[in-house]
Amino acid sequence: MSHTPNAASGHADASVMIRLEELTKRFPGQSRSAVESLTLDILEGEIVVLVGPSGCGKTTTMKMINRIIEPSSGRIILNGEDVTSKNPDHLRRRIGYVIQQTGLFPHMTIGENVATVPKLLGWDAKRVSARVDELLTMVNMDPAEYRGRYPKQLSGGQQQRVGVARALGADPEVMLMDEPFGAIDPITRDRLQNEFLRLQSEVRKTIVFVTHDIDEAIKMGDRIAILQEGSRIAQYDTPERILTAPANDFVKDFIGAGASLKRLNLSRVRDIELGTWDTVTTADSAETAHSTLSSSEYSAVLVLDTDGRPVRWVTADDLRRIDGRSLDQIGSAPQAVVEPRATLSDALNELVAARYAVTVVVDEQGRYLGVIDFDQLNEAIRSMRSTAVAEARSEFAAHDSSQEGPS
Structure with missing residues (x-):
């Protein structure tokens, strides 16, 4: 059974949007690398979730992609272009960025916050205004009601929606999301996750999403990278494969008990x-x-x-x-x-x-x-469990057959 970092079964027709090659980060005074020789392909239009225990290097990895943190060695390829040594400011304007506390500018209105990157790119006022209204509508916030408000006048969930709208400002190829829903109450978090998945079905961005929560990773990710210390990949696979065929004991322990219930995150009401x-x-x-x-x-x-x-x-x-x-x-x-x-x-x-x-x-x-x-x-859980068992048996039989070779 293969669980290689670049595994992309079923996506042969998809192109690689982000390629990390032997990416390494060593901080001064630290005996171990925060990220050690990470190689990873992220396909266009997918949400790839980096998940792992505290200190495994997942946020460091994400921040190296837009060069908030400079890599010690290795390469970052964005849509076929080596951006490892490009102007980092120009790079960041191509990448949307959403963080846990939104990072909205408190002295600027919601409209001004969302307009940040388009203005930096020199868009004319009419185009900027139209884009602001389009994005606020996209995240289900009436522009007429919210454009002139300030962040402190919004709830945490509303601020997070604005953060997503701002990240989409210049229609970037890639979005980076660092624990974007982590500081919000559970009910609002579920609703924002669903709202974001609806939005992603429309805009189809390539997204690197960092979380410490395996349940959120299963729900949000097209593909999940479970990382160990130094951002070493324990398994890079679909949520279904990670739940039904964990690569090793580390992955099993990280998933924890209740895999059947976790599978409920793989199916939708529809x-x-x-x-x-x-x-x-x-x-x-x-x-x-x-x-x-x-x-x-x-x-x-x-x-x-x-x-x-x-x-x-x-x-x-x-x-x-x-x-x-x-x-x-x-x-x-x-x-x-x-x-x-x-x-x-x-x-x-x-x-x-x-x-x-x-x-x-x-x-x-x-x-x-x-x-x-x-x-x-209950019936949905039983059906998913039966399917997983059948797939495992089929894979095992195929593996045995390949080992026997010609008689």
Whole structure:
């Protein structure tokens, strides 16, 4: 079984956007190299996640790509061009950079922050303004509402969105992201991860993403490099391969227990058949809701507005106390809601705290599509486990056959 650093099975038609050749960094006064002879190919349009224990050199590696840290030796090839000794300022304008605390300039408005690199490149004011509005819209922030605000007027999640927009300012070939969602609460982090994956499906940038969290790596990465001390590669592979065929004990230990649950980060809500739930609309009467509930196997009905968006859970007790109100004025608001691009892990996280043991699935316009329950997630895990076992057996048989040779 091969786990070479440059393994790129299934991507023979993809081109290499970033090539690191024998990249090494030795800091003065240190007995060991922070990065030692790292060789790595990163394919165009992929998210490659560098993950490993603290001190393994993952952030140092990333910072050498845009020469914030200068390598001691080795080469950095960007889209076929050796940029190891090029002007670092010119190089950085070709690369978007997102860090954990966003790095927004506090004295500049959101619009001015996003415009930073286009202005440095000498774009005219009209073009800069149009690009700012385009990018804010792209990260789901209304330009009219946010362009003139300052960073301190935004939440942490909003600031992180602006950081991503700024990094995309001049439409760079490459983006570097250093723990971009690490300082945000778990709920906001999940939503930002999903939002970024949606954005990446549209812009298809080549991204180097640093994290210490293997679950985030599995969710975000097309390919993951698990690094040991000195940025030595323990395994460079797809998330599926790393979970089902870890290269060695270091990788197994780093993944940790619960590989089956981690596989939920590999599948998305759109990949499974959704369940159904009894629904009524806000235009329906209380009698209609009561009739629907009486013939239902569930303890509540889901009320949809006239556009098909979930607005309330309503129980028999709620209907008894309706007191002349409409269906959208009683019951409780749905809390566990995901979109099809969310991972099954996201669906499980919502499900754990869900009032009626289901996660509601809606489309991008918020319209009801169906539900997910625990049985569906269990079936998804069993299916992924069976597939992994079958693939491992097939690979083992192929390996044995190749070892036997001709008779």
